Amino acid sequence: MILRVAFLGPSGTYAEEATLALLGNECERLAHPSIQGTLRAAAAGEVDCAVVPVENAVEGTVSATLDTLWLYPQLRVRRALVLPVRHxxxxxxxxxxxxxxxxxxxxxxxxxxxxxxxxxxxxxxxxxxxxxxxxxxxxxxxxxxxxxxxxxxxxxxxxxRAINDHPDNCTRFWLVSEKPLTETLPPPGGCTSIAFALRRNQPGVLHEVLSIFARHRINLAKIESRPTKKVIGEYLFFADLEGGVEAEPVNTALRQVAAVVAELNILGSYAVEQSGG
Structure with a gap:
């Protein structure tokens, strides 16, 4: 089956390079004018999957990707790729x-x-x-x-050539889809990404969430907040954990987290692949 893949276009973007590195020339690449539109196409079933940037080594998180993924909880991260960036x-x-x-x-x-x-x-x-x-x-x-x-x-x-200020600049891309793409997947990976919303007016919940991971000896590689865009001072939290959901400590910890937060979205477990660029 030839996969239909949405990416941030037009042709020639780093997102297209990441798509080629992940899926090769056999896929049908469909350029979209925005990250939001790219993910929307995957959520609506217009394409089989989407490739989007999620984090840059210099500038940090690509907020449009996280904000939009929260709106489409049916999408899951299937693979990740770190791509060198040479401007x-x-x-x-x-x-x-x-x-x-x-x-x-x-x-x-x-x-x-x-x-x-x-x-x-x-x-x-x-x-x-x-x-x-x-x-x-x-x-x-x-x-x-x-x-x-x-x-x-x-x-x-x-x-x-190579005008970026940091020579080791790179960007992490996610391949996301609603349905599993078993033919494209490497072995289960050692990273899990989650997003969660806290219950309002309940002090100490974030501390409780972090304590759950600490008790199970799960390392958080990253945690950050994003505004809900509803009320000032109300935030969503995104975190990367070391370990896949198939691992018992991670699975148990996530069940406990789900019991204390307002909403938990397991974005996916995946291996992080490296591209030579």
Whole structure:
């Protein structure tokens, strides 16, 4: 079966690179203009799965991914991939002094902030929905930040390579789907991601949740809060645990957590794969 896969487009994004690394050329890749739209397509059954960025080593969590996944509890993380990110400055200009504006995704602009300050100073930086979308704004006095692969796909000139401030920059991507994709899955992994909402006006619940994991000797690799977007001061919590749900300590701990929180969503258990880039 040929899988239909949604990803943040247009063609040439790092999300498409991650899709190819995870699933190969055999899948049918369908570009979407936003992370929200990408996940919505998977939740609605328009595609078999979606590939979305979830965390960058420099800029941290991709909030749009977490916020949207909370809205679609039927989706599960099936695989994860860490992809090296190497940004390039792309455009037709011959001299940096000709550039009046640089376009890119907000995270890419932030990841190249030091380089831009040093080499382009006060040049205007304009955010776009994706790095490949930025390429559509290239002109005689404008440039874009995207991958070398994106430049090659669109027949554009690379002005400078590897302009990201941190050479080890990388992004973790999730492959998510409603139904299991057994033909694409590696062996069960050692990471579980969850999301939960606390009961209102009940002091100490977060401490109780953390204590449950501590009692079962489960390490939390990450925990962070996101606003519910309903009431100021009301938050959702997202956490990454070491260990899969098939492991007895994790399974028991999650049952205990479910009993003390208002809502628990097990986003998925998965192996984290590495891409050579």
């Amino acid at each position: 390039c400055l792309i455009g037709p200009v011959q001299h940096l002094t000709d550039i009046q504006a640089v376009y890119s995704h907000p995270q890419a602009l932030a990841q190249c902030q030091g380089w831009l300050e040093e080499h382009l100073g006060a040049v205007e930086r304009i955010p776009t929905a994706s790095t490949s979308e930025a390429l559509r704004h290239i002109g005689a006095h404008t440039a874009a930040i995207a991958s070398e692969r994106a430049a090659r796909l669109h027949g554009l000139r690379v002005i400078f």
